Amino acid sequence: MADAALRLTSLAEEVLGVPLPVRIRAWDGSESGPPDMPVLVVRHRRALRRLLWRPGELGLARAWVAGDIDVEGDLYRALDLLSEFVWERDPDAATVHPLRDPRLRAAARGLLKLGGALPPPAPPAEEVRRRTGPLHTRRRDQEAISHHYDVGNDFYELVLGPSMVYSCAYWDEGEGTLEDAQRDKLDLVCRKLGLGKGDRLLDVGCGWGSMARHAAREYGAQVTGITLSREQAAYARKRIADEGLTDRIEIRVQDYRDVRDGPYDAISSIGMAEHVGRVRYRQYADQLMSLLRPGGRLLNHQIARRPEKNEAAYHVDEFIDRYVFPDGELAPLGRTVATLEEAGFEVRDVEAIREHYARTLRAWVANLETDWARATRLTSVGRARVWRLYMAASAVSFERNRIGVNQILAVRTPVSGQSGVPARLRDWRG
Known part of the structure; x- marks a missing residue:
């Protein structure tokens, strides 16, 4: 041999x-x-x-x-x-x-x-068993979110850095840090939403509370953040308390389908819609529409895949489905925009930032590799290998234009037709 x-x-x-x-x-x-x-x-x-x-x-x-x-x-x-x-x-x-x-x-x-003609080896422990039954029920979504996000806040701090932002950063042309780029992304979202003091913001899929804290601290917004991850919620509440922002931010462990306390002036959904799924996306759009006041804005930040020549032949990435994001689905940008419009939104701007995500992922991989021994202690060798492969492969996919990421600004435009969006697009003041 x-x-x-x-x-x-x-x-x-x-x-x-x-x-x-x-x-x-x-x-x-x-x-x-x-x-x-x-x-x-x-x-x-x-x-x-x-x-x-x-x-x-x-x-x-x-x-x-x-x-x-x-x-x-x-x-x-x-x-x-x-x-x-x-x-x-x-x-x-x-x-x-x-x-x-x-x-x-x-x-x-x-x-x-x-x-050798031996039986198949058992899958690594980190693999999710094949699921059965309807997609994207509340219970099934809860289990999927827990698999990905409840792997330890210390592990995520190691990978993501102090910002604890788990979505595409917004990089300057220079040599800025990951923290700078994540702060700039959060600020970009706040400006696109036109946030002002006292505005009610719903942050759907709030993660570890970074967007909520930025909006409350820098713009004076009153923020409700929702997540299905109990570990994220506990971490977010502690950081909010440490910064003295508990009077401006509420963090809930809640499904977006169960929010009933609108209307909100603005909604941010950053890196959450990938978990919604095609069978629920219209429901997601309808629900967010119903929670906004007339003239309210939605910022939907979402990864998109390229359209297939034969959409019926599209299949979910097996590695991602079994090891990373169970039941996660990517949709082409056009389908997402169309669904938001069907729900009644007026889409006012789409900004494609896929190159920014490739750079973000490379920064996360560097953090993981730099402190590899600690990463494996915090979770497991197998789990750390999953994260290294999925982040590195995703970076290559963004670089090769297999997938992209887009910020979609949509408005619940009132019957008067006055959207309130600045006359010059990309001038996000006011």
Whole structure:
């Protein structure tokens, strides 16, 4: 078995039909592939059994999380080189059963010889079991949010930094810090919403309370923040109390569907709508519309995917669904805008900031890698590996324009037609 790397390279190239763009090092110490390239390290033949039993992205993800495979060298470059074979493959080709494709049948036989004919390894502990039943019920959403956000506030502080903002920052052209960029993003949202002293703001998916604190402290707003994460709520309340803002901010553990105390002057939804899902998005839009006063503004900050040529063939990213955001769904920008308009909103501005998210994610990965030993103590090695892969892969996806992120400013325009939005767009004063 001293040539395992060469055999793996040959199998991969037979399936892909092109030279493998990375180097491989196998468990037997052998290496194969182009020099001076990132090295895909296959630490254990168990990784091959994972691919045999679940070909494609999920098998690779399980092997990564379990530590059966790793990357030496530039992780971003490795992910970029492998993108078109893993994440940008033809959706129709991805549905072909291996036994119906002669190349895949041959590759499966080769993997079987290298990996051994043993039962499939158990998925890593961090994987969410496949769910059944209707999508986006209150209980199911609660469980999904808990899986992602209730992994320890100390862990999130390590990754996100002192701002504790878990969404795309807004970077200057210079060398500003992550904290500067997150503060600028929060301020941009407040200005787009036209917040003033005493205005009632509903922050949907308030996270650890950063937006609520900024709006109350810098603009004098009266803020209600809602989240489904009890750990986030506890953290937010403590920071609010420490800053003496308890008279201006209320944090609730509450589903957006259960808010009944409108009208609000403004609503911010920053990085929350990705959890809503297609089956609930119109309900989400209708609910936010009903909670705004006439003339009130909504700032919807949301990740979007590129439209598929065949939308019926769209499938949720298996790694993200099983390990990161259970039941999370990305929609094309056009569908989101159309749904908001169908609910009665007037969409006044869309700002695309995908490059900003790539830079934000790279900053988070750097924080994680810098304090890796502490990160694994705070959660687990597997969980830390999940976060490193998903954030690095997401950064590459933003850079390659596979996904984007947009701030949509929408208004519940009164019957008079006076929206109250400044005459010159992007002049967010007033």
